[in-house]
Amino acid sequence: MNKKIKFNAKNLDLYYGDFQALKSINLEICEKEVTAFIGPSGCGKSTFLRCLNRMNDLIDSVKIEGEIIFEGQDINGDIDVINLRTRVGMVFQKPNPFPMSIYENIAYGPKCQGVKDKTQLDTLVKESLVKAALWEEVKDRLNKSALGLSGGQQQRLCIARAIAMQPEVILMDEPTSALDPIATAKIEDLMSKLKKDYTIIIVTHSMQQAGRISDKTAFFLMGEVVEFNETPVIFTNPADKRTEDYITGRFG
């Protein structure tokens, strides 16, 4: 079973001013799988994730070298960034619903792309909420402020908001770090369902989480990818001593 490669990073270097945060990253991310990034704090997981939808454009000091091929095109080149971001959605560490109604939060992305038809938006909102396992909880309060939801609900709303764009890839940066175990379980459950249709890349600090939900795992250390392999291999038979130290918790 040979899966299609969705993202292919080649010799990717990233600098914040003079500080090199990513060092020659080479990584192939397959379609319709869950890929997890693990590694100690500050090793560049978020930085790399944000390369994949060009979110680092927002930071002035960032300079990038090397290529990331997405569907045959180098996204660091002269591409339509907006089009890229509609195809590669993102869920952030801290739930960040907009201060608007639940409905408007989900309709926001499609509206920005020019979707105006009310019935079309209605269906999209409902479908996205159903997929994100939030519909039952909010269907009677769609016009209430999204800020009134609990943290876990807010995060599922953010996932629904990303789904509403019908992206090909969803990037998640520690999506459950602010949530309790029950909400976390719901979101993990959701991810394994979503992977049928989407390519999912998740940053996590929880080894258990990476083990439970991901197909492949990349271990980052000080701006480099130390090891990248099938998740069971990483966790039971890592090739690199540093990987083993990290996952067994022996890491300094």
Next chain:
Amino acid sequence: MEAIKRKKLKEKIVENIFLICACVAVISLLAITFFVFYNGLKPFVSNSYSLWSFLTGVEWRPGSNLYGILYMFVGSIFATLGAILIGVPVAILTAVFIAELAGSKVGKLIRFAVELLAGIPSVLYGVFGLGIIVPYVLKISPMAQGESLLATILVLAIMILPTVISISETSLSTVPMEYREGSYALGASKIQTIFRVVIPAARSGIMTGVILGIGRAIGETMAVMLVCGNPIAGIPTSIFSQIRPLTTNIALEMGYAAGVHQELLYSTGVVLFIFIMIINFTVNKLVKAKVGS
């Protein structure tokens, strides 16, 4: 024992100094309010002038014992409304430019200019209006007069800019970066992000700026006096009409007025006072209602 007692006494004294200072503001407010209302309500209580004629009259001729302020009231409202209509959009877009679009150098430069604008004494705004705006209005006016509602609106629109810009800018820059990131990550453009997420999120702060702007426009006296014309009668019928706002009416005549005339100038102050209170109150309510939803 003695030492502890002395320490406690010291604390008490210091505390009371704070309290006394805080009281200055409150007492001033009460004193001004009482003074203006006491004098301003006198003529109606003692029946030396009819409240109805005062509020609905459209002529102010102290010589003929005619004191109507309706036309002034209308003038004040039109001037403020016009200034808000022109000044607020310009101010908000400027704030957006400084906070979201301009590079740090250009942004700083504009912010500096705005601060200077805020520091210019209002009489100089008036002189500027008289020297530049009034002659220009004269050229295009069908009524052959430069001092007018239009000139007043333009001067006031400029005067409210610094207030509205700096408060809006502050509230725009306190909008969390997460909102912007969320919006960009959903494929929104910069302009979409600004107008659909950032400005709505800063709405209550911007409205505060607008309220203060309204307050400034209604209360402005010196600058307005030089460019509004100060007619003794007539509801303004076009933007080229002259107006006599409530504020300038008081300032123009308080110096020499006596008796009922003087008391009715205080009454004008009462109307101004109530008017500003009502506006603050309603706008506040509107903002709260909108944000709450």
